[in-house]
Amino acid sequence: MTSETLLLIGRETAHAQEMLETHADRLARRGVVEEVDAVTYEREPVRELRSRLRSIPGDRVYVMPVCVAHTFETVRGLPAALSFVSGTVQYCEPVGWNPAITDVIVQRATDQIQAGPDVSLVLVGFGSSSKPYHRQMAEYHATRLREGTAYGDVHACYLVQDPAIECARYAISNDRAVAVPLFLTHCEATERRIPEQLEPTGIEYTDPLGTHPLVTDAIHAELEKQRVLAVGESTAFEARLTATQRPVATDGEGPD
Structure with a gap:
């Protein structure tokens, strides 16, 4: 019988390991696979994780990048x-695309202000000057929220691309508004940069998506999706990444 491991991997921040371990513990208690593990890296996944990845058990290893959307590191390093990893790797899609995340956004927002036609909702993503992943994910949820909630209007803005956070006050149509950061853990961006840019706008601000139980459900759902894809030859974006990306020997990071 094929043994399975779920590996949660996140970018290192002050609260990342705690967040990952919370989700890992919940999933382990559910018995979704034989083993659930969680690791973080700071900047260079190949250099920092090589030894740890060699020790990961399991004939099949489901690797979940615990972030809301792909980043430069999750599509390259x-x-x-x-x-x-010695076992067969099934690389998962980031959890930000799961519909359950829309529900987490709503719950985070209503913790501050009850939804209604006189309330605007602002989604704050990290963004990218060159990659479309964060914008696509934010707009996916913005569309679902416009169609399925009572908010008067819903807008997305970003830290490092337009529309910028400080422009949110010009986009919203209501005096009452709440902003939800599309991040999975507290970090320098959620604790300093976003609040500083929102402060002049008067827009309320919520916690990140974090350890909400629905985020755990989203991870579980992605695992089950990957189980189905593992049966055949997957053409998914993530499968192509693991098939084509390799450590560069000229940088001293190739297989040894």
């Missing part, structure tokens, strides 16, 4: 680092 992280899939390259996964070549050090």
Whole structure:
């Protein structure tokens, strides 16, 4: 019988390991696989995770990048680092695309202000000057929220691309508004940069998505999706990443 491991991987921040372990503990108690593990890296997945990845057990290893959308590291360095895993790797899609995340956004927002036609909702993503992943994910949820909630209007803004956070006050149509950061854990961006830019706008601000139980459900759902994909030859974006990305030997990071 094939043994399975779920590996949660996140970018290192002050609260990342705690967040990952919370989700890992819940999933382990559910018995979703034989083993659930959680690791973080600071900047260079290949260099920092190589030794740890070699020790990961399991014939099949489901690797979940615990972030809301792909980043430069999750499409380059992280899939390259996964070549050090001895088992068959099933690389998962970030959880930000799961519909359950829309429900987490609503719950975070209503903790501050009850939804209604006189309330605006602002989604704050990290964004990217060159990659579309964060914008696509934010707009996906913005569309679902416009169609399925009572908010008067819903807008997305970003830290590092337009529309910028400080422009949110010009986009919203109501005096009462709440902003939800599309991040999975507290970090420098959620604790300093976003609040500083929101402060002049008067927009209320919530906690990140974090350890909400529905985030755990989203991780579980992605695992089950990958189980189905593992039966055949997947053409998914993540499968192509693990098939094509490798450590670069000229940088001293190739297989040894």
